[in-house]
Amino acid sequence: MSTTVPPWATADSYEAALxxxxxxxxxxxxxxxxxxxxxxxxxxxxxAVDQDVLDRCEGAVLDVGCGPGRLVAELAGRGRTALGIDVSGAAVEHTVRLGGRALRRSVFDPLPREGRWGTVLLMDGNIGIGGDPSALLNRVAGLLRPRGLLLAETAPQDVDERVRVRITDAGSAAGAPFPWARLGTPALLRYARGWEPAGQWSAGGRRFLALRTRTTSSSAEPAKRAAVISSQRARKPSGDSPVADR
Structure with a gap:
């Protein structure tokens, strides 16, 4: 099914920065x-802060919104099974150049190993994807194996904000708006119904939260959730190259 690429994913300023x-x-x-x-x-x-997060990963790792791929590349260098997904073609290409494996897809698209990932990463503010934390957490639960682990980076402030934003650089007009969320650790814990807190910590001015699924995961996504995040889906390129395990 063809989906719409979020406006920031192909913004000249975003791709130029990467x-x-x-x-x-x-x-x-x-x-x-x-x-x-x-x-x-x-x-x-x-x-060093990233390395500490990666030390906590269990099993096969899915990096959601992998960006230019530093975490996927590091995991690959450690011999770990890892896949990055991102809706930006430039981000996926950069990840592959670093030696990581990546697909140009949204977290809400069909993905390899659904229900079998040991760890999902939501780093660098990616808990904000889609602007609906409950929908994102529900989807991640469906990607993880039973008792799977979510490692999320939260905002350094105690904030719970769901807004529309634009991506911009210092010298050009902003791009089209898209939904986003910013959550501090207390806010993410409030949204994490059905999850078991597994630790929280701060390092290098950054804050993190570990959550574990309590029950058997399901890859099914409620239709109403799919509608909420439809604007964040990514169109899959022909061949879905580079290809990961299916």
Whole structure:
């Protein structure tokens, strides 16, 4: 089924930043507030804080919104089974160049190993994907094996915000708006009904939360949830290359 690529995924400013490995790049709310995006860190190798997160991973790892692929590449270098998914073609290409495996897909599209992933990563603010944390958590539960692990990076502030934002750089007009969410750890815990808290920690000015599924996972996604996040689905390119295990 053909789906719509989110407007930011093909924005010139976003793809240019990934290719250059640097910003400036921001998410901008309607009121003009700017959230800086850490492009330089995303395009670098996994740092000590990232390494600590990856040390906690169990089984096969799915990195949702993998961006330029530093985490997938690090896991591959460790000999771990790992796959990155991202709706940006530039991000997927960068991940593959680093030696990782990646597909251009949304988390809400059909994915390999549904219900069998040991760990799902939602790093770098990716708990905000789709602007509906409950829908995203429901989908992730369906991707994980029973008692599977979600490792999520949360906002450093105690915030619970669901907004529409645009992606912009310092020298061009902002792109089309899309839904996004920002959650601190307390807010994510409130949304995580049916999940078992498995730890929370801070490092390098960043905050993280581990959640574990309590019951047998299901890959079924309620239709009403699919409708909510339809704007965040990614069109699958011909051949779904590069190909991961199915």
């Amino acid at each position: 290719h250059a490995g640097r910003g400036p790049l921001f998410l901008r709310r309607a009121d003009g507030w700017l959230l800086p995006l850490e492009v330089e860190r995303w395009c670098a190798r996994a740092d």
